[in-house]
Amino acid sequence: MSVIYLLLSLSILVAIVFFVAFIVSVxxxxxxxAYTPSVRMLFDDELVNEEQLNQPR
Known part of the structure; x- marks a missing residue:
């Protein structure tokens, strides 16, 4: 029974550490x-076109 208490407290401690790391990163x-996701699809086409132009035929 004491193992359950140990694992429960350890899992809560790990969850708190990850939550604090998330809050710090935010x-x-x-x-x-907010800018890059709105224009990412525009840049993908340019990369594909450049790769196609650089390939030997």
Whole structure:
């Protein structure tokens, strides 16, 4: 029975560590990129076209 208490407390501790790491990354601006997703599809076509032009025929 004591193993269950040990594993439960250890899992709660790990969850708290991951939650704190997530909060720190959000506060540092890790997820603030709002521009790139809106134009990513425009850049993908250019990369495909450049790769096709560089391939020998």
């Amino acid at each position: 506060k540092k601006g890790q997820y603030d990129d």
